[in-house]
Amino acid sequence: MxxxxxxxxxxxxxxxPQSRQFHVVKEYKMWAEAQQYCREKFTDLATIDGMSENEVVKSLMHDAGVDLAWIGLKRGSRNKWQWSLADGDFYSQNEEFRNWASGQPVGQCVDQRLGGIWYANECSKIMPFICYDAANSTHVLLTERKNWADAQRYCRENHTDLTSVRNQAENDQIKKVRGSVLSAWVGLFSDAWEWSGGSNSSFRHWTTGEPNYGKADAWCTAITSSGQWNDEACVFSRNFICYDVAKxxxxxxxxxxxxxxxxxxxxxxxxxxxxxxxxxxxxxxxxxxxxxxxxxxxxxxxxxxxxxxxxxxxxxSATTNHTTxxxxxxxxxxxxxxxxxxxxxxxxxxxxxxxxxxxxxxxxxxxxxxxxxxxxxxxxxxxxxxxxxxxxxxxxx
Incomplete structure (x- = not known):
């Protein structure tokens, strides 16, 4: 019935899909001045969403003879939790699974421990870690002990990224992969960095030891000729990377x-x-x-x-009429x-x-x-x- x-x-x-075009501008400006220039001439200072785009920008800098350039990442005032794997299609809308232990979080980088419970530690702590491999949708345990940033770098070079945990089923799966290892890094981290163009991208590619926050009132991000990123005082004058997007x-x-x-x-x-x-x-x-x-x-x-x-x-087409x-x-x-x-x-x-x-x-x-x-x-x-x-x-x- x-x-x-x-x-x-x-x-x-x-x-x-849309087309995003990067531009290396060989003119020295402070970060805020570079941001204004990019917004007037293009769309904004560059947002970099992943390793493939990072490699594109690195190659452009090499061709242009630029060693250091501003991108659109600036330190904001409020920390937020995000996953190292910056792929919007990988996550569902409103998907924000967390499995904190009592009294957590208290640090900035997250590890999973016995029972599948999560703890937030100082990112400099060394421990085993779990990578995600998108090629075969698997989680891989590495028992070599690394700090969170070095673990992230290893996963990106040898797999896809540090693993993300989207739901209880995945948390249980990662717990099984971890086995008898007491704790292992996963890809969740907290920082206050924000993209000038408003992107929610969590992609970061810091040089070892960065960001180290010296003495300055404001901190912005520059990409080096190696493709890695440094935090620098926003008042320094640098070349810069703009981007625009076909509407x-x-x-x-x-x-x-x-x-x-x-x-x-x-x-x-x-x-x-x-x-x-x-x-x-x-x-x-x-x-x-x-x-x-x-x-x-x-x-x-x-x-x-x-x-x-x-x-x-x-x-x-990849041409520009700007005189710079x-x-x-x-x-x-x-x-x-x-x-x-x-x-x-x-x-x-x-x-x-x-x-x-x-x-x-x-x-x-x-x-x-x-x-x-x-x-x-x-x-x-x-x-x-x-x-x-x-x-x-x-x-x-």
């Missing part, structure tokens, strides 16, 4: 497509799915006016934006937007079943790609604070 009909809502995260606009609109889901991923019944970039509820008027036309126009815009990019997601000597290079960046999803379903269908979610996601992705969504755009479910993907929508009459 069929159950009652429910209207469920959820949110997808749409990630669309990719995805119109806010309500679209309606027909997809298929059911209690079993292998058998389907027809459902209507409404998607909107707005987080506000979709109105009946919106839904009734939606047709194949809004879908086509929205996805056509996506396709048009994609045509302005090269085949690998980077712009084909500048060396530049383009790398891939990602624009993320939220897409609202509404599903009308039978109450007996478990929409939280992982196989159901995956099958449903694949169908939405396939239908959108058929209508022009870029092949390298990525859709992922965002979880609610209670850990669920869907929640029941209460219609207000």
């Amino acid at each position: 069929a159950g009652m009909t429910l209207l469920l809502v959820s949110t997808l995260l749409l990630s669309v 990719t606009t995805i119109p806010t609109t309500t679209t309606t497509i027909t997809t298929t889901t059911s209690r079993s991923p292998s058998t389907y019944s027809t459902r209507r799915v409404s998607t909107s970039e707005s987080m506000s509820p979709t109105t009946d008027a919106d839904a009734s006016s939606s047709s194949s036309e809004p879908v086509s126009s929205t996805l056509h815009s996506l396709s048009t934006d994609r045509q302005s990019l090269g085949t690998n997601g980077t712009t084909s 000597p500048s060396h530049n290079h383009t790398t891939a960046a990602v624009k993320r937007q939220m897409v609202r999803v509404e599903v009308q379903t039978d109450s007996q269908v478990n929409m939280e079943d992982p196989a159901m979610l995956q099958a449903f996601l694949q169908q939405i992705q396939q239908r959108l790609r058929e209508r022009g969504m870029p092949a390298d755009a990525k859709l992922t479910w965002m979880r609610q604070p209670d850990g669920k993907v869907f929640q029941e929508k209460n219609d207000e009459k």
